[in-house]
Amino acid sequence: MFRAHLNLYLYLGAPSSTDYYPTLAKTVAELLATVTRLDADNSANNALNQKVYSLENLLTTHEAQFAAIHPILRSVKDLQAKITSLEQKSIAWPALQIPQDPWLNNFAMHITPNAIPAAPVTPDSASFSQPLDVGARLCTLEHQLKSLEKRVIGNGIRIGRFLFQSREDLWIWLLANVPSNCFGLFLDGVSIFNFLAQTHMDSQENMAHLYNSQKNGFDTIYESRIISFMQNWFPNLFGKSRSDGMDTSKTLLGLQSSDKWNLEGVTGLQLQVERELPNVNLQFRNAIATTFEDSPEARDLSLELLYR
Amino acid sequence: MQWDVVFWKHKGYSKQAAWELTCLSIQWIFEDIHVVRVVGRDSRDIKNPSTTAMQILWATLRSHIVMEGYSR
Numbered sequence: 001m002f003r004a005h006l007n008l009y010l011y012l013g014a015p016s017s018t019d020y021y022p023t024l025a026k027t028v029a030e031l032l033a034t035v036t037r038l039d040a041d042n043s044a045n046n047a048l049n050q051k052v053y054s055l056e057n058l059l060t061t062h063e064a065q066f067a068a069i070h071p072i073l074r075s076v077k078d079l080q081a082k083i084t085s086l087e088q089k090s091i092a093w094p095a096l097q098i099p100q101d102p103w104l105n106n107f108a109m110h111i112t113p114n115a116i117p118a119a120p121v122t123p124d125s126a127s128f129s130q131p132l133d134v135g136a137r138l139c140t141l142e143h144q145l146k147s148l149e150k151r152v153i154g155n156g157i158r159i160g161r162f163l164f165q166s167r168e169d170l171w172i173w174l175l176a177n178v179p180s181n182c183f184g185l186f187l188d189g190v191s192i193f194n195f196l197a198q199t200h201m202d203s204q205e206n207m208a209h210l211y212n213s214q215k216n217g218f219d220t221i222y223e224s225r226i227i228s229f230m231q232n233w234f235p236n237l238f239g240k241s242r243s244d245g246m247d248t249s250k251t252l253l254g255l256q257s258s259d260k261w262n263l264e265g266v267t268g269l270q271l272q273v274e275r276e277l278p279n280v281n282l283q284f285r286n287a288i289a290t291t292f293e294d295s296p297e298a299r300d301l302s303l304e305l306l307y308r
Numbered sequence: 309m310q311w312d313v314v315f316w317k318h319k320g321y322s323k324q325a326a327w328e329l330t331c332l333s334i335q336w337i338f339e340d341i342h343v344v345r346v347v348g349r350d351s352r353d354i355k356n357p358s359t360t361a362m363q364i365l366w367a368t369l370r371s372h373i374v375m376e377g378y379s380r
Contacts, residue, residue, distance in 0.1 A: 157369045164369065171362045181361035188371035190341060217357055226364060230348040234338050251331040258327040262310050270310065308372060 160304040177297040184222025185302045193235030344370035
């Protein structure tokens with residue numbers, strides 16, 4: 001609109017005086033140039049605005065897409081890290097400098113028959129660079145190692161999950177896990193039978209037991225009793241053997257006839273044992289829980305022996 | 309023990325004979341246990357109580373192995 005008025009003004013040539021014309025024409029030309037430049041700027045601005053709008057739309061779209069694939073990207077990143085770690089492990093295997101061991105060679109032949117090397121397995125063998133192969137070998141190796149550890153050698157003893165290959169092995173376990181060498185709570189059948197046969201005990205005798213137990217350096221009275229039980233062949237429950245020679249009787253000394261053991265399910269030693277059994281059970285459960293409160297290994301073994 | 313008495317009586321033994329055979333079985337079992345428990349007899353080391361504990365515990369564990377053999 002401004003340009004149209006200006007063109008009309010120039011067409012009409014309003015100032016007739018020739019003095020003002022050049023100045024006016026110059027001014028008008030400058031104005032025209034300014035207007036043209038402004039028009040160009042405006043057009044450029046509009047184009048830029050359009051581009052900014054389109055860019056904003058693009059960013060919004062990409063943000064939505066990124067939000068959708070973000071968890072997938074994280075998973076991919078984790079997987080890449082794991083793969084890298086596995087690759088490093090497979091690469092690090094030859095660095096172990098495994099000596100040429102015939103057992104390992106047999107082991108390799110046993111595990112991966114397809115990967116049997118013509119020559120003995122060497123650290124730089126190509127088969128070590130396969131992660132899955134190494135994983136399978138490691139699993140089997142661990143399994144074989146556990147089998148070897150569980151194998152009882154010679155006079156070794158396995159009770160539940162406990163394995164003692166020798167007395168020295170047991171000694172080490174004892175020093176590490178049993179507080180104050182408290183062995184009185186580890187029972188066998190003979191000891192349990194002896195504890196079942198508790199008879200009347202005078203207070204003086206009981207105090208003498210306690211005194212002697214303390215004097216001998218035992219923490220509990222169970223140790224002194226277990227040691228005394230070790231002296232006898234049979235549990236006190238079945239009678240006491242004579243001290244003047246070997247026993248020649250045909251029956252157990254305390255049970256001369258079967259009626260003393262069980263008289264038609266009404267009376268007898270068997271019923272007394274069955275009645276006393278829950279009490280001894282409670283007694284030892286309580287003693288074990290108290291004495292081995294901070295020694296779970298000792299507690300587990302003593303309970304294993306109690307309920308075996 | 310009661311089942312053993314019944315077993316021997318079913319075999320034709322008298323009540324007392326059945327009981328004697330049962331007692332004989334019990335004696336054998338305890339004799340076998342005594343063989344391994346004997347290492348704990350008279351074991352007392354005043355200077356080293358852990359040795360005593362080890363001996364007694366070893367005898368106890370061996371006793372369990374014998375008992376396990378009978379329970380199979």
